[in-house]
Amino acid sequence: MMDEIITILKNLHPDVDFETCDTLIDDGILDSFDIVSVIAEISQEFDIKIGAEHIVPENFNSAGALWELVCRLEDED
Amino acid sequence: MRRRIITGIFLMTAAAAVLGFLTCLLKPKYMGDIVEGALIAEYYEETADHDVIFIGDCEVYENFSPITLWQDYGITSYIRGSAQQLIWQSYYLLEETLKYETPRVVVFNVLAMKYDEPQKEAYNRMTLDGMKWSMSKVRDIRASMTEEEHFIEYVIPLLRYHSRWSELTGDDWKYLFYRDKVSHNGYYMRVDTKPAGKFPKDKKLGNYQFGHRAYEYLDKITALCRDHDIQLILIKAPSVYPSWYDQWDEQMEEYAGKNQIRYINFLDLQKEVGLDFQTDTYDGGLHLNLSGAEKLTRYFGEILRDEYGLEGHRGDSRLEQIWEEKEAFYSRMKQEQEEDLKQYGYIRKFHEE
Amino acid sequence: MLFTSYEFLGFLLLLFFLYYIIPARHQWKLLLAAGYVFYAVSGWKNCLFILLTTGSTYILALRIDRIHREQAAYLKEHKKELSKEEKKSYKARNRSRQWRLLLTGLFMNFGILAVLKYTNFAIANVNALLSLTGSERQIGFVSFLLPLGISFYTFITMGYLIDVYRGKYPAETNPGKLALFVSFFPQLIQGPINRFDEMTETLFSEHRWNWQEISLGLERILWGFFKKLVIADRILVGVTTIVGDPETYDGIYVFVGMMFYALQLYADFTGGIDITVGIAQVLGIRVRENFIRPYFSKNIAEYWRRWHISLGAWFTEYIFYPVSVCQPMLKFSRFCKKHLGDHVGRRMPVYMASLAVWFTTGIWHGASWNFVVWGLLNGLIIILSQECEPLYDRFHRKFHVKDRFWYRLFQVVRTVLLMSSLRMLDCYRNVPLTFRMFGDMLIHSRLSQLFDGRLMSVGLTVSDYGVLAAGTVILTAVSLAGRKGSVRQQLAAGPAVVRCVLIYGLFLCTLIIGAYGVGYDSSQFIYNQF
Numbered sequence: 005m006m007d008e009i010i011t012i013l014k015n016l017h018p019d020v021d022f023e024t025c026d027t028l029i030d031d032g033i034l035d036s037f038d039i040v041s042v043i044a045e046i047s048q049e050f051d052i053k054i055g056a057e058h059i060v061p062e063n064f065n066s067a068g069a070l071w072e073l074v075c076r077l078e079d080e081d
Numbered sequence: 082m083r084r085r086i087i088t089g090i091f092l093m094t095a096a097a098a099v100l101g102f103l104t105c106l107l108k109p110k111y112m113g114d115i116v117e118g119a120l121i122a123e124y125y126e127e128t129a130d131h132d133v134i135f136i137g138d139c140e141v142y143e144n145f146s147p148i149t150l151w152q153d154y155g156i157t158s159y160i161r162g163s164a165q166q167l168i169w170q171s172y173y174l175l176e177e178t179l180k181y182e183t184p185r186v187v188v189f190n191v192l193a194m195k196y197d198e199p200q201k202e203a204y205n206r207m208t209l210d211g212m213k214w215s216m217s218k219v220r221d222i223r224a225s226m227t228e229e230e231h232f233i234e235y236v237i238p239l240l241r242y243h244s245r246w247s248e249l250t251g252d253d254w255k256y257l258f259y260r261d262k263v264s265h266n267g268y269y270m271r272v273d274t275k276p277a278g279k280f281p282k283d284k285k286l287g288n289y290q291f292g293h294r295a296y297e298y299l300d301k302i303t304a305l306c307r308d309h310d311i312q313l314i315l316i317k318a319p320s321v322y323p324s325w326y327d328q329w330d331e332q333m334e335e336y337a338g339k340n341q342i343r344y345i346n347f348l349d350l351q352k353e354v355g356l357d358f359q360t361d362t363y364d365g366g367l368h369l370n371l372s373g374a375e376k377l378t379r380y381f382g383e384i385l386r387d388e389y390g391l392e393g394h395r396g397d398s399r400l401e402q403i404w405e406e407k408e409a410f411y412s413r414m415k416q417e418q419e420e421d422l423k424q425y426g427y428i429r430k431f432h433e434e
Numbered sequence: 435m436l437f438t439s440y441e442f443l444g445f446l447l448l449l450f451f452l453y454y455i456i457p458a459r460h461q462w463k464l465l466l467a468a469g470y471v472f473y474a475v476s477g478w479k480n481c482l483f484i485l486l487t488t489g490s491t492y493i494l495a496l497r498i499d500r501i502h503r504e505q506a507a508y509l510k511e512h513k514k515e516l517s518k519e520e521k522k523s524y525k526a527r528n529r530s531r532q533w534r535l536l537l538t539g540l541f542m543n544f545g546i547l548a549v550l551k552y553t554n555f556a557i558a559n560v561n562a563l564l565s566l567t568g569s570e571r572q573i574g575f576v577s578f579l580l581p582l583g584i585s586f587y588t589f590i591t592m593g594y595l596i597d598v599y600r601g602k603y604p605a606e607t608n609p610g611k612l613a614l615f616v617s618f619f620p621q622l623i624q625g626p627i628n629r630f631d632e633m634t635e636t637l638f639s640e641h642r643w644n645w646q647e648i649s650l651g652l653e654r655i656l657w658g659f660f661k662k663l664v665i666a667d668r669i670l671v672g673v674t675t676i677v678g679d680p681e682t683y684d685g686i687y688v689f690v691g692m693m694f695y696a697l698q699l700y701a702d703f704t705g706g707i708d709i710t711v712g713i714a715q716v717l718g719i720r721v722r723e724n725f726i727r728p729y730f731s732k733n734i735a736e737y738w739r740r741w742h743i744s745l746g747a748w749f750t751e752y753i754f755y756p757v758s759v760c761q762p763m764l765k766f767s768r769f770c771k772k773h774l775g776d777h778v779g780r781r782m783p784v785y786m787a788s789l790a791v792w793f794t795t796g797i798w799h800g801a802s803w804n805f806v807v808w809g810l811l812n813g814l815i816i817i818l819s820q821e822c823e824p825l826y827d828r829f830h831r832k833f834h835v836k837d838r839f840w841y842r843l844f845q846v847v848r849t850v851l852l853m854s855s856l857r858m859l860d861c862y863r864n865v866p867l868t869f870r871m872f873g874d875m876l877i878h879s880r881l882s883q884l885f886d887g888r889l890m891s892v893g894l895t896v897s898d899y900g901v902l903a904a905g906t907v908i909l910t911a912v913s914l915a916g917r918k919g920s921v922r923q924q925l926a927a928g929p930a931v932v933r934c935v936l937i938y939g940l941f942l943c944t945l946i947i948g949a950y951g952v953g954y955d956s957s958q959f960i961y962n963q964f
Contacts, residue, residue, distance in 0.1 A: 036750065036755075036784070039755075040758045040759060040787070041780055044759070044780070048764070048768065053761065054759060056600075056756040057601070103942070103946065230952060241952055246947060
């Protein structure tokens, strides 16, 4: 589950250490292009709907935060 | 703590001094070829009263010579004139003058009746800036301001004149803290001659009636003179141009009759005065030169003496002393201008390159 | 009221004085009153529009928020009893109720904006179509007066409404406080477009006299006036002359006009924001920065992260992301991936959302085609540079110039020239003319043309040019110094004498050399009618 997220992220930026980095947005590692791609892939992969209101730094700053977002949305569904 | 306060006060004073200096530097001095802006302020240096006060535009300050009036009749006078002086400006100048003295006669040139609205900002400035601050000046400014002006620009001149920083001349530095005298009790002297030429035919106007506001202020001038027991004389100076329409003349006759004041149209009295527009004008008929002004003054002085009982003050030692200086200045300037004419063919000060 | 008017300065002085005299808990009410006074001076009828927007948003936001709270309470209470399907359908029902409320608000307020601002644009296009089809009919134009800052406050308010819909924060229950957020007068002229959650704390709290902050704020206001009066207002006449007479000012003068406009726009816009932020700082209120040395950007994408930042952020959050990650778009993207390949499919949502954003950006700036073209061109260039990334990467791997000074300088100059060229659409207001003049500039420019006297005929004197040159140097120097941190803070940390002399000098320069007063036509801020 978490691995899938890391795979998706690594597809965009192979040389970034997504396991430990938690400033993906703050440091500008992921730009708006990346965010959209991540959302497209994750929503398809996990069959959830990620809306624009979820695009906040807290949800995207680390792979872990993304994972938590996915879990939350899966639960609500 | 005390040191802070002292430093603070010192800094504020220094800052204010810099602003004051800049104001003096950037204000126009009117000492060069356009001296008309300096006229109003010169009045405050007078040390004695005057029998006659002239108010009005260039048709008074270029056509009457107070020195001649003194020399030939002993009558003291001052011309509180300025460029394109509007009627409300004349009124407020008169109101202010009455705080300093009460003349026997006030003479007002009625050409200004044709202006019912504020005209040009530049002329406003030349009339208003020279006035000392008073309620009259405040009311005058409010009445004169054009659309683009603000009252605060009169209170803080820097706001208006700051743009002169790129146009500063030697005069601006020389005359930082003083001014030369440029007029003779308000008379602007020109000895050169330029004969009157042809002028465009009189345009037909749609409406010859003078405006509401103009009459309002004329009434005020009349009332002010009456309240102070001053004889008011309305005149129309003998300028060939701009046109003075018959319909305007009629209105002034009517007004004078109704209010029992004298109205003299000098345009009709050119022969009596002895004016010759080939020799008596320096700008082709718009204004008289020294020769013309002295002729007009002599003629007018007779009226003042005979019909208004102004006997003059020759014999008064104090006045004699004061006016002797004025006469000296008068002849000096006349001589300088005549020398210029002989040497260059024009007066250097007023010559435009 | 213009920023650069005696009335506004008087208004500010009075406000600052009252603000620190009254009990602190009433300060926000004073600001609210001040905002409406300021607004009323521009035309009291305009107050009706801003009141309408504020009122409708207040009511709708409360309604939406109530549904959030009711839902949360209901779900908590009936957590055990409800099945997953029941919960889902209950939430869906609420969501659609909220959605309808949101739509009402958006429709109404953007509708007002659209009608007031774009009716004539629509009519012009309809007329063009009519004449194309040979019809004699032409629709007459309307003369609606645009309420001051309507583009700004509409966006500010709608951002708030959307945020409440998204559950980002609860709705404001105090109508006065919401009204203040909407009508905070410094932001009405040129923005920035603030966010409610960023403003609540700073706008409504009590502010004590803090000389440090107040002096910094006053310095910032002065700096804004300096830029506006000494530089922007001075060079404006040059811009309007060159742009207004393309026949005379061709060849290299197109370039001259372009660079004049770049300077004028920068000085005018950032100057106005300086005044806005400075006023807020004097009042103890923090407002987000709207510019970060934009002319130092190395590429167009970076430029748009540094110029009019709040507008970019608004469009990103409320248009770009919603469009790019909405269900229809994702479906379309999957469709493209299947039929046109992964490469195209992945880019679809982003590029289409980008074009939507840039179209809207263009039309937000002005109700005419030249603005739309300008917006779309910006978007196109960004997309192109995105596509060219692999090429750039290859170049940089080969030539290792990325961190060299002269290469970075090249990037900065290139960006300035590029952005200024695009802005020519702003100047000539006519798309074909702009392209023609641009072409003319490229083909017919000769350095010798600068010496044929036309430079002195645009309305600027030698001393004006001197001032502009010195001013540009000062602006650049201050910007360079600003990279290390706020210049005013740096000054404040240094010797007090230096600070006093420099600030007083700046004040004197603005007072004496400023292009204002009788003889100068005090021009409107460019973004004023937004």
